Amino acid sequence: MLFQLTDRIVDYQPGRSIRARKLTSRAEPYWRESADDGPVMPPPLVLETLCQAGAWLVMLDTDVARRAALLSVSDTRFSGPVRPGDVLTVDATVESSSAERAVMSGVVRVDERTVLEASDVMCALVDTADLDDPAVTRRQLEALSGDLP
Amino acid sequence: MIGQLDAVRSLTPGVGGTAVRNVTSTAAIFATHFPRFPVLPGVLVIDDLTRLAALVLAGDGPAERWVPAAVARVRFRHYVRPGDVVELTVQARNDDPSRFQGSAVVDGTTVTTVGDLTMTRTTAPPGGQG
Numbered sequence: 001m002l003f004q005l006t007d008r009i010v011d012y013q014p015g016r017s018i019r020a021r022k023l024t025s026r027a028e029p030y031w032r033e034s035a036d037d038g039p040v041m042p043p044p045l046v047l048e049t050l051c052q053a054g055a056w057l058v059m060l061d062t063d064v065a066r067r068a069a070l071l072s073v074s075d076t077r078f079s080g081p082v083r084p085g086d087v088l089t090v091d092a093t094v095e096s097s098s099a100e101r102a103v104m105s106g107v108v109r110v111d112e113r114t115v116l117e118a119s120d121v122m123c124a125l126v127d128t129a130d131l132d133d134p135a136v137t138r139r140q141l142e143a144l145s146g147d148l149p
Numbered sequence: 150m151i152g153q154l155d156a157v158r159s160l161t162p163g164v165g166g167t168a169v170r171n172v173t174s175t176a177a178i179f180a181t182h183f184p185r186f187p188v189l190p191g192v193l194v195i196d197d198l199t200r201l202a203a204l205v206l207a208g209d210g211p212a213e214r215w216v217p218a219a220v221a222r223v224r225f226r227h228y229v230r231p232g233d234v235v236e237l238t239v240q241a242r243n244d245d246p247s248r249f250q251g252s253a254v255v256d257g258t259t260v261t262t263v264g265d266l267t268m269t270r271t272t273a274p275p276g277g278q279g
Contacts, residue, residue, distance in 0.1 A: 003182040003190060030151045035214040036271050042152055043217050044192040044199065051192070070191045073223040078216070131183035 001029050005049045006090070009145040012060055017093045020053035020144075026084040034081065041082035046116045047073070050106040051123075054092040056141065058102060058125060064138050067131065068102060068123035076118040086110045100125055152196050154237070162208040165240040165249075168201050174231040189229035194237075194261045195220060198251035202239045202268050206247065215268045222264025229253070229260055239266070 011019035024041060031039035055068040082088065092106040102123050108116040128134050153170070160166040172189050179187035203215035229235060239251040247270075251263040 001177060002180070003178045032152060033213055034216070034271060035211055040216075042196050042199075044196040044220075045151070047195070047220075048190060048192040070225050072225065073220070075219070075221045076223075077219045129185075131186050133184065136184075 006052045015061055018053050018057040020090040022049045022088040024086050043078040046108055047076055049088055049090045050092055053090040054104045064128055064134055066125040067128050069126050071122045071124050074120035078116055080115045082115055152200050163246050166201050166205045168237045170197055170235045172231055172233045187231050191225045194253050197237050198239055198263055201237055202249045214270050218269035219267040224262050227260040
């Protein structure tokens with residue numbers, strides 16, 4: 001599958017925070033059968049939605065010059081299942097940042113229900129051009145953030 | 150690609166286990182992660198370790214019962230690239246067998262460590278077949 005776990009950027013406060021949206025669909029390939037009632041999204045993929053929102057925040061802040069690569073996570077709590085059809089609201093907040101590093105925290109919700117909380121997610125800020133063609137990355141960002149004022 | 154251990158090498162119920170994931174260049178995920186620098190997403194290593202921990206906890210029962218509740222002190226020390234054979238290890242704590250330490254090693258180099266993985270048992274709904 002495409003490893004693009006952000007569908008829309010719905011809010012952005014430069015240098016401070018981002019709110020992204022990840023839709024889930026039964027048509028996606030990652031669902032895992034659970035022992036109780038039906039498929040669930042593997043919890044580490046819910047963490048990835050937060051990491052990718054943080055990466056877009058770094059790209060918005062740096063005009064696509066830099067993006068985030070995961071270095072460490074101090075604490076993550078998975079507090080409930082994500083089911084097919086759920087819409088994830090992903091809030092990432094910058095706790096501190098430098099030229100080389102950023103530390104973020106975040107919450108992922110389905111409606112009012114918190115499904116993940118993470119603190120002290122540390123990322124290295126790497127050159128976007130090392131990972132992908134910056135023109136492609138810029139087009140992706142424009143598509144995701146078209147609704148922003 | 151997600152949550153697929155290629156081989157379980159050892160499993161001691163309630164104690165620990167080892168498994169292997171082969172990271173092949175054919176994996177579709179590398180088309181987007183990333184076109185100029187294919188690398189296995191770190192969260193998938195976490196997912197592998199939770200799957201292995203679930204097998205350790207399940208014993209003869211269904212591993213699907215066990216899911217991660219929390220993961221703490223995760224360090225990504227090196228990238229995992231196509232062609233890597235990843236050796237995964239989880240070990241339960243003596244004082245709480247639902248909590249694990251985990252690691253991933255490629256060619257003798259530790260690439261990822263998880264200091265504290267807490268698993269929880271989901272409960273079947275009333276009337277379920279669980």
